[in-house]
Amino acid sequence: MSKIIAVTSGKGGTGKSTVCAGIGYALAKQGHRTLLIELDFGLRCLDIMFGMENSIKYDLGDVLSGKKKVLDAIADVPMASNLNLLCAPKTLTSVTAEQIVEICRSIKKYFEYIIIDTGAGINSHVFDIVEQSNLILVLSTPDPVCVRDASLMSDEFYNRGNKSQRLIINKISKKVIGDALVTNLDEIIDRVGVQLIGVIPDDFKMTVATGKGNPIPTDSAALRAFDAIAKRLGGDFVPLTVKTA
Numbered sequence: 001m002s003k004i005i006a007v008t009s010g011k012g013g014t015g016k017s018t019v020c021a022g023i024g025y026a027l028a029k030q031g032h033r034t035l036l037i038e039l040d041f042g043l044r045c046l047d048i049m050f051g052m053e054n055s056i057k058y059d060l061g062d063v064l065s066g067k068k069k070v071l072d073a074i075a076d077v078p079m080a081s082n083l084n085l086l087c088a089p090k091t092l093t094s095v096t097a098e099q100i101v102e103i104c105r106s107i108k109k110y111f112e113y114i115i116i117d118t119g120a121g122i123n124s125h126v127f128d129i130v131e132q133s134n135l136i137l138v139l140s141t142p143d144p145v146c147v148r149d150a151s152l153m154s155d156e157f158y159n160r161g162n163k164s165q166r167l168i169i170n171k172i173s174k175k176v177i178g179d180a181l182v183t184n185l186d187e188i189i190d191r192v193g194v195q196l197i198g199v200i201p202d203d204f205k206m207t208v209a210t211g212k213g214n215p216i217p218t219d220s221a222a223l224r225a226f227d228a229i230a231k232r233l234g235g236d237f238v239p240l241t242v243k244t245a
């Protein structure tokens with residue numbers, strides 16, 4: 001049975017898709033059969049990040065319309081043998097939480113991890129979908145606006161009774177860290193009110209790799225951070241180190 005993980009944030013551009021791609025890639029490289037489901041309808045991007053823009057034949061829209069069975073619409077990601085992708089439709093398509101839950105239920109036995117990129121915009125559908133997952137990864141950057149949105153988002157999940165939340169702080173840079181590193185990180189964690197599972201550096205190498213659809217270079221600081229988060233998801237203890245790119 002797979003673990004369903006939803007990656008979400010209050011604000012757009014925080015790195016949800018990048019983090020889904022990075023964690024999915026790290027999990028797959030560690031030998032776990034992993035599926036990424038992209039719910040960013042009309043704004044799909046994971047196909048580009050994995051260099052598959054021209055090879056995606058079907059997407060979630062084909063599953064929702066009944067044209068394709070779920071397993072037939074899932075693509076193998078060439079850069080990691082255990083990684084699979086169900087892309088968002090290129091156009092806006094209506095979807096209900098029940099449909100996504102049913103899709104996950106029907107394929108649960110084939111994957112150890114199903115990671116859902118919840119996409120931009122928080123509407124009740126997203127809340128309903130995220131609520132059904134086993135773990136919510138709340139993403140924030142150190143930007144105060146982003147931190148407040150992450151906090152509001154997380155409170156809403158708590159109010160709805162979902163306590164399985166972990167915080168990822170993305171785009172940490174030398175500028176942000178300075179001498180006040182611990183204070184900064186602690187402040188963010190306190191404000192969001194969610195236990196930390198990882199910190200990801202602002203890493204230009206990764207932006208270049210995902211923009212070109214190339215594998216994230218093995219010497220990238222971000223990849224090391226994704227690797228550590230992937231291990232922590234499996235219950236391993238990996239000490240937190242904050243390395244900037």
Ligand SMILES: Nc1ncnc2c1ncn2[C@@H]1O[C@H](COP(=O)(O)OP(=O)(O)O)[C@@H](O)[C@H]1O
Nearest residue numbers: 012013014015016017018171201202203204207
């Ligand atoms: N850790 C990071 N280091 C450098 N660039 C990043 C990082 N995380 C995200 N980005 C960049 O930020 C932009 C937005 O990321 P994206 O994953 O598309 O955000 P979202 O899915 O939340 O809208 C992209 O250009 C991406 O390359």
Ligand SMILES: [Mg+2]
Nearest residue numbers: 016017040119
């Ligand atoms: Mg996105």
